[in-house]
Amino acid sequence: MRDAMYIPTLDDMLDARARITPHIHRTPVLTSRMLNELTGAELFFKCENLQKAGAFKARGASNAVFGLSDEQAARGVATHSSGNHGTCLSYAAGRRGIPCTVVMPRTAPQAKKDAVRGYGGRVVECEPSTSSREAVFAEVVAETGAEFVHPYNDWRVIAGQATCSAELIEQVEGLDAVVAPIGGGGMISGTCLTLANLAPGIRVYAAEPEQADDAARSFRAGHIIADDAPETVADGLKVPLKDLTWHFVKSHVADILTASETEIVEAMKLIWKRMKIVMEPSSAVPLATILKHPETFAGKRVGVIITGGNVDLDRLPWM
Structure with missing residues (x-):
């Protein structure tokens, strides 16, 4: 029986991949010439909105x-x-x-x-x-x-999330960076776990709403800063980092970038209109931060993890 604070390894990711293969999709990677031109980067969208149950989780x-x-x-x-x-x-x-x-x-x-x-x-x-x-x-x-089963501060969960970026680097060669949303940090931790072991040259960036930016403030301060009840349209990113996810964030994340509520909604609309896929506000935060910080990604091949597509169609944020 492993301790609750056990830090998962590459072997745990590989075990997870074998265990969950019958129960998940190997999700596709999509591209958009228009979004490449708009950002000045080559973007490769890993579509976990098309995952079983509609999310990477x-x-x-x-x-x-x-x-x-x-x-x-x-x-x-x-x-x-x-x-x-x-x-x-x-x-x-x-x-x-x-x-x-x-x-x-x-x-x-x-x-x-x-x-x-x-x-x-x-x-x-x-x-x-x-x-x-x-x-x-x-x-x-x-x-x-x-x-x-904690949503993110659980080694079993992190090892499972790590399988997403393992697929991504098999599907797209020569990535310079991967950007994923950050709330509690489960996906970012899994991404760090896989890339640090299998592709250490790829830089990992986390994307966060300005109105729920406790991870960004934690990153700058060097210790966890937790907000109790932030308000943001990105409802999946309201939770704070915990000890396990903080370990990966402080050790492997290149930077945490933020975007405003307006920027998140506009990025969400762009993906809906240009890529014709349904995704939720939390999933739009990476594109919003890429658009806001073009100098960080210009000329680079960037994996963008679209984490989920479970959106309430009667309460779209631009209504």
Whole structure:
């Protein structure tokens, strides 16, 4: 039994890849000549919005669920999530035939609550703050005895997310940089894990909303700074870094770039209009930061991870 603060290795990523292959998609990489011209870079979009359950988090959730012993699995799994991790954990639990409970902010998009329930998960609502989320979750675990699968501060989850960039560097040669959104840091940590071991010349950049920029401030300060309840259209990026993800951020991330709410929405509209794919506001933050900092990426081959496509079509941010 590994300690909760165990730092996953390349072998853990490789094990995860073998374990989850039957349960996830190898997602495509798309390009856009217009966006290349607009940014001055060659952009390669890794489309995790087309992943099972609509988000990259199917990778980490599947690795955690299918790595449980039969005895652990019998008690079910539980988590707290603003949406995508809860949806993906419900998906994975459903594939294994075990119960799943998700604590969600009452303000989470209805589409994400419906998705959790659609995969057979149970939703328990809390107030939209980290403190409320953790308090309500403690009650759920005490009631159910379920295995806690943290949305990002869990080595099994990070190892699963790391499989995304392993696919990306097989699909696109000669990348100079990879940009992914950062909230709690699960995807960024997985990206760092894979690239530091398999392609150390590729620089990793994290992209964050200005209105939820605790990771950027942590990066500059050299220690974790946590906001309790930031407000941003990028609802998947409101959570703070934790010890495991901070390890990867401080050790391997080249920089954390931020974008305003207006810039995020405009980037989201650009991708919808030009690439004809549905993605959520959190997924637009990388393009928004590339557009805002063209000097960082000009002339480079850049992987851009589109992390999810679970958007409430009745509450689009430009309506």
